[in-house]
Amino acid sequence: MAFRHEIEALSSQNANLCFQCSKCSASCPLADMMDLKPAQVMHSIRLGREEAVLNSTAIWLCLGCETCSARCPQQVEPAAAMAAARVIALKRGIQPSVKEVGIYYRGFVDNMRLNGKIHDASVAGVTQLLTGQFTSSLPMAWKLLTHGRLKPPPLPFGGGGFRRLYNNVLAKERET
Amino acid sequence: MKYGYYPGCSLEGISAEYDDSIRSLFKRLDVTIEDLPGWICCGTVAAPSMSRLLGLATPLWNVARAKQAGYDQLIAPCSACLYHFKHAAQQVAESPALRAEVEAVLALGVPLASLPPTVHPLEILSADAFESRINQLVQRDLSALKAVCYYGCHISRPAKVMQFDDPENPQSMDRLMKWVGVQVLDWPSKVDCCGAHFSLIKPGIVVDLCTRLFESALEAGAEAIIVGCPMCHANLDTRQDEIAAKLGRPLNMPVLYFSQVLGFALGLSPDVLGFKKHIVDPVPLMLEKCHLSA
Ligand code: SF4
Numbered sequence: 001m002a003f004r005h006e007i008e009a010l011s012s013q014n015a016n017l018c019f020q021c022s023k024c025s026a027s028c029p030l031a032d033m034m035d036l037k038p039a040q041v042m043h044s045i046r047l048g049r050e051e052a053v054l055n056s057t058a059i060w061l062c063l064g065c066e067t068c069s070a071r072c073p074q075q076v077e078p079a080a081a082m083a084a085a086r087v088i089a090l091k092r093g094i095q096p097s098v099k100e101v102g103i104y105y106r107g108f109v110d111n112m113r114l115n116g117k118i119h120d121a122s123v124a125g126v127t128q129l130l131t132g133q134f135t136s137s138l139p140m141a142w143k144l145l146t147h148g149r150l151k152p153p154p155l156p157f158g159g160g161g162f163r164r165l166y167n168n169v170l171a172k173e174r175e176t
Numbered sequence: 177m178k179y180g181y182y183p184g185c186s187l188e189g190i191s192a193e194y195d196d197s198i199r200s201l202f203k204r205l206d207v208t209i210e211d212l213p214g215w216i217c218c219g220t221v222a223a224p225s226m227s228r229l230l231g232l233a234t235p236l237w238n239v240a241r242a243k244q245a246g247y248d249q250l251i252a253p254c255s256a257c258l259y260h261f262k263h264a265a266q267q268v269a270e271s272p273a274l275r276a277e278v279e280a281v282l283a284l285g286v287p288l289a290s291l292p293p294t295v296h297p298l299e300i301l302s303a304d305a306f307e308s309r310i311n312q313l314v315q316r317d318l319s320a321l322k323a324v325c326y327y328g329c330h331i332s333r334p335a336k337v338m339q340f341d342d343p344e345n346p347q348s349m350d351r352l353m354k355w356v357g358v359q360v361l362d363w364p365s366k367v368d369c370c371g372a373h374f375s376l377i378k379p380g381i382v383v384d385l386c387t388r389l390f391e392s393a394l395e396a397g398a399e400a401i402i403v404g405c406p407m408c409h410a411n412l413d414t415r416q417d418e419i420a421a422k423l424g425r426p427l428n429m430p431v432l433y434f435s436q437v438l439g440f441a442l443g444l445s446p447d448v449l450g451f452k453k454h455i456v457d458p459v460p461l462m463l464e465k466c467h468l469s470a
């Protein structure tokens with residue numbers, strides 16, 4: 001499948017509708033930090049510049065704030081294209097170009113597998129350890145602790161519903 | 177109307193004061209809400225970044241269970257959870273093939289057609305029906321309080337998915353706050369992003385985005401920022417020392433949930449509303465600004 005069609009299949013949209021007005025890039029709160037701006041991501045998808053998109057920082061810096069999709073005059077959804085590109089990048093074994101974000105998303109889903117819900121302090125602690133930000137995050141942890149905001153992690157006995165659906169998704173995706 | 181309630185992970189964790197204030201507010205208004213039994217995390221941006229199917233099935237598990245429980249509506253106070261519920265429901269409504277796939281992995285025996293709507297508490301409370309009810313119950317007059325309402329990303333954006341309020345200039349929270357007397361100020365950053373979950377991994381980005389928000393709140397003359405999302409609250413309330421350093425001026429601006437302000441106006445105590453859990457203590461401002469009304 002051509003790269004554009006792969007993205008379209010995962011994000012239910014027609015990338016060819018984009019007429020490159022760049023309103024999405026102008027609206028994006030993180031555009032100035034991205035290597036490819038949202039409008040460039042859309043154009044690169046149409047040009048089949050697969051490597052450039054899948055290795056971009058843009059797809060991992062995207063916060064999913066939806067400002068781009070909401071304002072696009074052509075009903076194109078750059079936010080959904082970015083999410084589709086993240087899925088494709090991981091499937092191909094491409095390391096997230098903003099590694100902290102990749103570590104965080106993986107750790108988040110792993111934590112969900114324990115209880116079906118996440119325990120926010122554990123997710124934060126593990127992410128910060130693995131991304132080398134543990135020490136710098138301690139003042140925040142202390143602030144939250146002293147204001148009664150941190151709770152101990154629950155025992156991993158809940159979450160059967162999520163584990164079942166997670167395994168079903170894995171099995172289904174192995175088939176295809 | 178039978179309301180189901182989905183607190184979500186933040187409200188069970190670091191944002192317990194939002195949960196406390198929502199529950200006590202609904203009780204004060206005599207609206208019964210029932211916790212969705214056995215709910216799971218909505219998966220937020222993480223699950224759909226791993227797999228599309230996982231990203232749809234995870235939030236829809238909760239909506240399917242809400243249908244099973246017979247709720248007319250499922251209330252989700254976290255606007256990120258709410259976005260994922262609505263987005264996933266819309267995706268399966270538009271594609272029968274996708275719907276069948278998600279139904280198969282959920283294996284709940286619940287058809288994903290005519291699912292109950294998921295709603296933000298603002299959608300319920302800002303309806304006309306509540307205006308007179310709230311007016312009757314007001315015990316503290318907040319007309320001395322000047323504040324801006326901050327909606328962030330997903331209370332009304334994108335319109336196609338959220339189908340509530342105006343995506344660029346939302347009014348629901350403004351309306352509600354005006355009912356209890358708050359002087360709601362106009363400002364240009366109502367729907368700008370706070371940096372959301374990047375707080376854990378790229379705190380510098382969050383500080384930058386929140387600095388812009390405080391700049392415009394200060395410019396507007398606000399004494400407090402009122403919010404409707406646990407991530408917005410955490411980012412604005414917990415990083416004011418770093419933001420103050422960027423602004424080059426002291427900053428000590430209370431950030432309150434709409435449910436806390438409303439609950440306070442209706443006579444609930446700061447303890448019940450969780451004011452003590454804030455990093456920037458809102459109690460002095462709120463006590464100074466309220467006049468006990470007869
Ligand atoms: S706003 Fe829409 S049409 Fe304009 S460049 Fe972005 S995706 Fe293309």
Ligand code: SF4
Nearest residue numbers: 028062063065066068
């Ligand atoms: S959803 Fe992503 S790409 Fe779109 S405006 Fe927000 S951060 Fe930028």
